[in-house]
Amino acid sequence: MPNPYAGTVRAPDFPAGLEWFNTAPLTMAALRGKLVILDFWTYC
Secondary structure (H helix, E strand, C coil): CCCCCCCCCCCCCCCCCCCCCCCCCCCHHHHCCCCCCCCCCCCC
């Protein structure tokens, strides 16, 4: 059975020089094959 989630990642890599909070700088290659959860929040 083919993997229904297999495909091409269309997300660009993170720009160089970004400031990261609580982690070392990440790359798309380092995240490949991992579940990634994005949490967008504000102080409001």
